[in-house]
Amino acid sequence: MLTLVLGLVLGAAFGALLKLSGASSHTKIVNALRLKDLTIMKLILMAIGVGLMGVYLLDLFGLANMKVKELYLLGLILAGVIFGVGFALTGYCPGTALAACAEGKPDAWVTVLGGLCGALVFAFMFPGVEESLLTVGRYGPVTLPGLIGIHALWIAVPLGIVCIWLAMRLPEPGGAQ
Amino acid sequence: MKKDVPYHHGARHEDTNPLLSWWAGGIGIGLVLIVAVGLVQPIGVSAQYVVLDGVLLHAVLPDVASRSPYLAKAAQGWTLATYEFFFVLGIPLGALAATVATARFRTRVVPIEWRRRFGSNPGRRLVWSFVGGFLLLFGARFGGGCTSGHMISGISQLAISSFVFSVALFISGIVTARVLYRDGGSRC
Numbered sequence: 001m002l003t004l005v006l007g008l009v010l011g012a013a014f015g016a017l018l019k020l021s022g023a024s025s026h027t028k029i030v031n032a033l034r035l036k037d038l039t040i041m042k043l044i045l046m047a048i049g050v051g052l053m054g055v056y057l058l059d060l061f062g063l064a065n066m067k068v069k070e071l072y073l074l075g076l077i078l079a080g081v082i083f084g085v086g087f088a089l090t091g092y093c094p095g096t097a098l099a100a101c102a103e104g105k106p107d108a109w110v111t112v113l114g115g116l117c118g119a120l121v122f123a124f125m126f127p128g129v130e131e132s133l134l135t136v137g138r139y140g141p142v143t144l145p146g147l148i149g150i151h152a153l154w155i156a157v158p159l160g161i162v163c164i165w166l167a168m169r170l171p172e173p174g175g176a177q
Numbered sequence: 178m179k180k181d182v183p184y185h186h187g188a189r190h191e192d193t194n195p196l197l198s199w200w201a202g203g204i205g206i207g208l209v210l211i212v213a214v215g216l217v218q219p220i221g222v223s224a225q226y227v228v229l230d231g232v233l234l235h236a237v238l239p240d241v242a243s244r245s246p247y248l249a250k251a252a253q254g255w256t257l258a259t260y261e262f263f264f265v266l267g268i269p270l271g272a273l274a275a276t277v278a279t280a281r282f283r284t285r286v287v288p289i290e291w292r293r294r295f296g297s298n299p300g301r302r303l304v305w306s307f308v309g310g311f312l313l314l315f316g317a318r319f320g321g322g323c324t325s326g327h328m329i330s331g332i333s334q335l336a337i338s339s340f341v342f343s344v345a346l347f348i349s350g351i352v353t354a355r356v357l358y359r360d361g362g363s364r365c
Contacts, residue, residue, distance in 0.1 A: 011267020016275035021202025022195030026288035033354035046203020051333035054211035071338040079320030084349025089309030093324040095222040099272035104284040114310025119226040126247035
């Protein structure tokens with residue numbers, strides 16, 4: 001019960017942040033992909049920069065519950081390409097579409113509906129896909145520090161700083177303050 | 178707040194000037210991730226689409242649902258009462274609360290950049306939104322995560338898979354957006 005409440009509260013905070021920072025706006029996303037308004041890139045870089053340092057700081061004290069996803073090169077590249085096309089078409093991602101739904105945007109409702117169908121189709125393709133595509137270039141859940149063999153903090157902190165620096169350096173949208 | 182502000186994209190004020198600046202929003206999302214990783218696990222959204230599919234299908238056609246090992250594994254126990262699902266359920270609730278609290282409830286079917294390129298036909302926008310949503314979740318499940326799970330959570334854990342997925346996603350998204358919204362009429 002407590003974990004359900006915790007989930008709802010964290011999710012609500014996430015949803016509110018997505019909404020308030022403009023990430024659930026079709027215009028913002030599409031103009032980010034057109035490289036005309038980099039606010040969303042700045043937002044993502046900032047989130048990653050903060051997250052990266054925070055997560056590995058927790059890890060230093062053994063407090064991070066990590067869950068690293070598996071690496072399978074061919075499948076991931078294909079998946080990313082398919083996702084990218086969908087992303088540019090709808091202007092939402094699976095999370096921001098849900099936030100936009102709550103703002104009463106019918107195109108977001110339809111995006112979620114399409115998403116439920118896409119997920120279902122994939123679910124029924126799964127055993128086949130796993131045997132063929134997902135085995136090409138499969139390496140398991142590798143991380144950058146694991147690959148190089150140095151302590152994660154030596155990568156997490158500098159990369160986190162680079163992300164935040166980059167977030168600050170990328171231009172603000174033209175005209176806006 | 179219906180007035181257009183002088184802004185070179187010509188989009189409305191609400192869409193181009195979010196209430197939260199990118200840095201405040203970014204720090205906030207980063208903090209949500211840190212709390213989630215500290216207390217439970219990294220954040221993720223797209224798997225819950227499968228869970229909802231599984232639970233709905235199981236309610237209607239239990240045999241068909243059970244036949245998919247992927248559904249059975251994702252929607253364990255065919256229940257929605259999990260931390261993961263409630264996190265995703267929280268997203269629209271939080272967004273709704275934020276929308277109501279800031280009195281920025283403004284709906285439309287066809288977003289401005291879409292209208293500029295493809296006209297104001299709502300049917301067309303809705304059909305392509307459906308197709309886009311389909312590809313989005315098909316790709317996300319194929320890749321094992323979406324913008325939240327792969328990009329934000331994954332890169333924060335320095336997962337190689339998340340770097341690969343994110344780079345592929347952005348290249349594809351940028352190329353598609355270029356082709357789709359061919360910037361003929363734009364002046365910038």
